[in-house]
Amino acid sequence: MSTHNPFQIILSIFIVLGRLRGCYAGATQLDSSNFDDLIGNNEIVFINFYADWCRFSNMLAPTWDESADKVRELFPEPGRVVMGKVDCDSESSISSRFHITKYPTLKMLRNGQMAKREYRGQRSVEAFTEFIKEQLADPITVLKDLSEISNADEKKRMVIGYFETLEAPEYQIFKKVATNLKEDCQFMAAVGDVGRAMHPAGQSLIAFKASISQEDEAFTGSLFSYDEVSIWVTERCIPLVREITFQNAEELTEEGLPFLILFHAPEDTESIKRYMKLVHSELADQKQNVNFLTADGVQFAHPLHHLGKSKKDLPLIAIDSFRHMYLFPDYNEMETPGKMKQFLGDLYSGKLHREFHYGPDPDSTEAPTEEAQDAGSDDTTTTKRPTTPPESTFKKLAPSKNRYTLLDRDEL
Template sequence: MAGFVGWYILVLFLFLKKSQVVLAAGNGSVVVTFHNIHEILNSNELVLLSFYTNWCRFSQLLQPIFEAAAREVHRKFPEPGRVVFGRVECEEEEDVSNMFDITKYPTLKVARHGFVSNKEYRGQRSVEAFVQYVEKELSDPIKEFTSIPELNSAEGGEGLVVGYFENKLHPEYDNFRKAASLLRYDCKYVVGFGNITENLRPPKQNLIIFRADASTANHREYYSEYSGNMNDFRDLVHWIREKCKPLVRELTFDNAEEFSEEGLPFVILFYNEDDTGPIQEFKAVVHKVLADEKRVNFLSANGKLFIHPLYHIDKTLEDLPLIAIDSFRHMYSFPRFEDIHQPGKLQQFINDLFSGKLHIDFHRAFEENEVKNIDPEDFPPVPHESKFKELLPSKHRYTLINRSRDEL
């Protein structure tokens, strides 16, 4: 009898403990700790985590908005396991903060099906904006095709992942749906079922392919079939992420903060919006000889939008197209755009950044008083103070954790 009572108490305790999480979500956000973080992440489709400290004024401003948004989201999506707002007090939960590599307060991380997204929430901090964000995140990113012409017309310029499945109830499709949900901004997704896909996949098997427009020269591969285990969610996510990531991404004011936090120097093509041909030239060169270069981010940027950094390095729209490296301490301009077609020229420019040669050569030239005797084509790129470091997370929006960045 005593054993039965003990078992009953244990079951009741576990039930109440789990119920506390659900009830907390209904009343607002859930307190996230090192002991419940994995349970929360793995038992909910979408989790929005606020990493904060009690003394941070930006955290204090966000907290009541975050709580009100959590209540409103729960009212709209009350189903258990759908969406949860969680909060992590970083000084009390230092292990959780370190797990997510938090460098500013408040940081708003997004997780899906146990995976943390590469993209943080960086939108407006209002109840309405949070609710709209959740509604968009919970929408279905996959478009179903019902005919071959419809499939053929699906645009794959920025990367298209196509699923051919026996039916919607197949467990492998459930994994595909979850992966597409997690990586909704990495690619476009289409799917077909049943008879329409019979001649497009092996008999009694499902198939997932990646395809892209070869004329854009912006992916490592333009066609690939997934050969892994479709029941292995992590492997499928890794495959999609690798296939979909473009070699050259477009820099905007909306994504600059996100790109800067990746911690890699920018290799930027500044182009004139009336002449986009250099973009394809740049992509083609990166695809041909720099596809495996992992130390930098290759970006393209509309020179008119980013005119201030151009002025800073003594350039105007008349000087475009122009390539420059920004290390977040200095900016260096590539001598001549057309030289990207010379074998190894752009690669050497990147190598010279990491060896310190760009910086050292410039100062040596002045120290030896040889400036006037150097051919302009051979003159080392002039280092200017970085302007893109201003697009790092702002001290007017976050409390930043001090971390020095060495010259690269």
């Protein structure tokens, strides 16, 4: 008859429980003590920003934890992916940092950088794991022959790297940049004999092509500097002036910057060229403060209507601050030196908002008011009269800050 040591039995139970806990640990709890370390040392960090009092957060919680376990099982390598969760009540600084205004909000960081759009796909274990698989897929197409470049998407910019081996440190930097920008450009690599004729012997090369038919533009900085490569590629993959459509409006709105928009007729390419030239020559230093956009004035007739304009008034330029829309007074003065920069400056200072509500500032040079003329006065100030500026229309294309709808219940 065999006997069992009770201490061995207890030890075995603890070992089993420990293994189970390791396998089914759920999502990683993120707080101020570990947040920056985790996002800085993992390729993908997928985060559930939640609040305990929110029933939608509580409904999602078990699915999120189960998904985290599945992802951990599929991608166990350190530094690849973490599914985390942030209690926004106890970690208000993190919540504020990422502008969380509704719960649950699902956001992804890639190599420490926040993705442009929050996750709005189906909320199931299968959907979350498939999303992670897509995010971790190799962003670079390794060419077997240079002729394959002609198969690229004509509508999408491309960056092509020429390397001796896939193990080269320059290639690893190229891959990291490609991972961050794969939604904006298509990335290709010619390795070894495939691309040897395209670059100096023993040296790697990165080139940008706006389209297949255009000439390459070679990168001349250090291929060993992630920052240099990233800045150069970003400036080419994400143009200074972009077209806004109903498909990308939500994404652009989420970037949180006011819009300076040229509204043009569909067939009008000349005004686009003039606008782009102006932005590049005079306003490029404002790219951190505003998004420069062009918009088809026929497709976006609704914003024009709010401005009291129609197709016959095109082209015209306006700012949408996400509170109000402000019309640039005279499109024909767009290229007058300093005019457009002053228009932006008046937005930043609050002058546009103030004058829309209360009329021109006292120091504005205006014609004398009727009252002043009747009195024989040369007073050049105008009487302040409250006005009603057009409301922002583009903010309505962004997701609602209170998205607790039937759709959310279906997603959860």
